Amino acid sequence: MLVQQLVNGLTLGAIYSLIALGYTLVYGILTMINFAHSEVLMLGAFMALGLAALLPAVFGTGLVGLAGMFILSMAGAGLINVIIERFAYRPLRHISRLAPLISAIGVSIILQNGVFIWVSTQSLPFPEPVAIDQVQVFGATISTLQIIILATALLLMAVLHFFVEHTKLGKAMRACSDDIQTAGLMGINPDYIIALTFFVGGALGGAAGVLYGMNYGSIKYNLGFLPGAKAFTAAVLGGIGNIRGAVLGGFILGFLEVLASGYIPNGAQWRDVIAFTVLIIVLLVRPSGLLGEKIAEKV
Amino acid sequence: MKKILNNRWTPWITLALAALFPFVAGAIDAQYLVRVGGVIGLFMLLGLGLNFTLGYAGLFDLGFIAFYAIGAYTTAIAMRSGVPAPFALVLAVLVTLAFRALLGLTILRLRGDYLAVVTMGFGEIARLTINNLDALTNGPKGLQLAPWRPLSFLSPDPNVQYYLMILAAVALSAVASARLEDSRVGRAWIAIREDEIAARLSGIPVRHYKLLAFTLSAAFAGLAGGLFAQWEQFVTPESFVFWESILVVSIVVLGGMGSIPGVLVGALVLVGFPPLMQWKLSADWINYRYLFFGLILVLVTLFRPQGILPSSRREAELTS
């Protein structure tokens, strides 16, 4: 059973990590919690569904179709996130810290209810472009779906790492994360980099949405809410603003949930209580999260 | 308009009009509005409470509804154990204060956004624990309460009775808040919110005042929860989901952080709007309620970020 639970934890953790990265990237650069991120991930899933429905021959079948579906949904989700930033957050950035947050909440409500009203109020089945088999490994039944999810998530994280650490744009993002004013003085256009960050964060969220749809087989207008809240918790657990922290937090949360459901008798219903309690305990010991840095406050 | 708002008789006249409303509602076929009014009143109480934490002390709290739940369940359990209703309400306030103080002592040292997540976490912990502890709370099946109708001489309709009781509670709370706001304590809170380090350097014991603001909030939530439980005669964990906490935060921020009339109007608009739409629009439009709600949130924030009725300090801060 242990191997099986490990796989369960890895899959769940991978999805949480991808979502958490979206939160952490935006927070790192703007110190803002993007409450609408959970809806961006939901829209990514719906875009994939839409693509498969519109052009089933292209996107509904095969590995190439799957990849295409991914890339387009990611791009779409990224774009949506950029648009949200431009119109709902940017005008409020200089006004107060809370204003963009309330705006984000409003955007989240609009997106959720928009899908509820104009797409469907119920669960819609999610396409399965590639045939899913089960393989037996060390006594555990692992579905090829889980392997795809894990592989995709790790691939995306690797690409992100490369982008952030080894490209000029990535360097600009890191600079803005550290100190956006000085970065501006160095010739970086902060608005552009902020938009880029939102694009990348949104794309990752969109990818997570597609993986989520594939993993559970159906999507619904409010699918983003719970994973979003949990991934946000994961990001904070790891140290909000820290990319490695988001990944670490995501996997820890995934394993915690699996352990609670799988090993504690009657534990499934206490799963979230355990997760949040662990969060509180961790933050009491390390107030900036596991990998977060203590930021000195300038007087 | 400003003259009306600044007139010292305005709050009293508004109060009188509000108190008369349920009696004329029957004549204009608007009994449903009395119920809506009661619900708005409960959220006014919640908003006034959160105003201490968020508006005065500037602490971002995403789990406030947990204390509404604790107040409601304490009242329910107490009344079912034989405690008379008024004492159950007092007990609700005390228990809520205790839990809140405990939480505050534990987490207030955390920085802004971490505090937000932890409060959110606590909100969920509270709701899930209530949902799971069947032996104490009957879990998802909820608890039923005996009716308490002290104002039945005024009207046979419990909606009217509780509307008036909640109105009284709101009035008292508003007065209490205003008094505190104007006192040394209130000024200390404002100083802390504006510049914590400067406040500390001026000799204000910041940690104590933060804890005080944080804890006092709970009294209002506990009272609101108790009244809610007695009115509905039924409590379930489903009434206390995360979304409700967000609603209260929106009420305070949109109404005008730190502004008592702002919070009251914020509750009126944000809580009154969906049921009002439901009452008069055809079935097809009803699903648009929350869409409009979200739109209002975004638009008001974009065009009036200081809130609907901001405190003069905040107005100056955000518009000059």
Place this chain on the structure above:
Amino acid sequence: MSFRFAAAAVMIAITAACGPKETVVKIAVAVPLTGDMGTEGQGLRRAVELAVEEANAAKRFPYKLVAAPYDDRADPKEAVNVANLIVSDSRVVAVVGHYNSGCATPAAKVYARAPVAMVSPAATNPEVTAQQNSKDWMGPRMVFRVVPTDDVQGSYAATFAGKKLGKKRMALLHDKSPYGQGLAEEFKKGFVAQGGKIVSEDGISVGDKDFKALLTKIKSDPSKPEGIYFGGLYTEAGLLLKQMRELGLKDPFAFISGDGSMTFGLFDVAGEAADGAYLSIVGVPADELPSAKKFVDDYKARFPNDERKPFDHFGYEAANIIMAAMERAGGPDRAKVIDELKKTNHAGVLGTTVFDDKGDTTSKIVTMTRAVAKKRAFDSVR
């Protein structure tokens, strides 16, 4: 400043926009019309509309009868909201609703204060009617239901699992809702009473999606459960089935659930994975009831593009029973209708319906069905 006036003006305009009032009598249909349960509620609404249209066409009443739909979104808070709305509309004479027990129970309290009769076509938790016995009940007895309760359903399923399927050890799951948990507890009572063993008990939450860890635990349980009994609704049931198959849990490992899962939406969520699941339904499926044949045909003719749902014939019957009571009462008087409903002895699509002194139907039939994914249907199992 002007914004405030604009907002106020909008609110006043909405308030003032009242439509003209005609002599119309309404039967409220309080069910989920949107959300995952929306399809079930829409079916019930159609069934009640059919009944009302037939009554109007036959000129049964000297006024126009209308089926007025209200969406409770399967949310207890919304149900109470909707109940208050209904009660404040004096044209409503009775309510067909609610669908979910978790909604019916709190809503009934609101209806009791009015009082206005509530006839439920689908809420099966015993508490819905039993709460009327409590000393705090604020009104007359006005809750009725045309479906058997979960104590009947749960114990039937327990007998089926033990005797028909020969299972001795089962794992218990429920969605922690009043309906789901209640049903699971009834199953447990019955199963243990016949010597069976409940190996583990777990609660999930409505809206949860990931049950892999939980199912893995059940699969590896050293007590070797031979199946799962799940009290809950089709979305979670479907996800459970899907993930069970992904973990290799299939026949002879049984999945048994109740009427909340027995609907076509199960196939949308689980697809092929739903195959072989055992689902009980209260009463008998309309297709197999000779007394319901006319209803089935009329429904198809009136709503050719809509799938008939498993509970629709209960909704139709509930509406007809109300209308019969209205006739006996001599007019659309809420209190009189309540009194007449108590005396119901109605022959219709469900056979003969009589209410006991709690308001429950005296019919205690439960049918077990098995899901066939290819046909998108549920075959009765004798």
